[in-house]
Amino acid sequence: MLVVVCCIVSFRSVPRILRLFNPLLGAAVRVPHFSSVINWTLRVGFAVFNGVGRLLDLPWVAIMDCFDHHRHEEKLLVVLRDPAQYLQSKAGGD
Numbered sequence: 001m002l003v004v005v006c007c008i009v010s011f012r013s014v015p016r017i018l019r020l021f022n023p024l025l026g027a028a029v030r031v032p033h034f035s036s037v038i039n040w041t042l043r044v045g046f047a048v049f050n051g052v053g054r055l056l057d058l059p060w061v062a063i064m065d066c067f068d069h070h071r072h073e074e075k076l077l078v079v080l081r082d083p084a085q086y087l088q089s090k091a092g093g094d
Contacts, residue, residue, distance in 0.1 A: 011037050042066065049079070059084040 009017065012034045019031050032040075049062075063080045 011035075011041070 014037045015031045015034055018029070022029055022031075049064075060081055060083050065078045067078075
């Protein structure tokens with residue numbers, strides 16, 4: 001049986017949703033903590049981000065920051081991407 005559901009849910013709700021599928025699987029599956037779900041999401045996002053970087057011909061520099069937004073209610077990943085040549089010219093190098 002294949003079930004595909006596309007929706008937007010909070011990180012905290014993912015373990016609750018996975019617990020719903022335990023009876024259907026017939027075996028007790030370890031349900032991850034919501035913080036593990038956050039870490040997995042960040043790792044997948046970083047892997048996708050690295051994959052996009054391989055498609056570009058020119059070298060570039062990315063400055064990434066992940067921080068809590070709105071009093072720890074949500075996380076925000078900010079990426080500033082500039083061509084390496086632009087940053088070298090601003091630093092005085094060629």
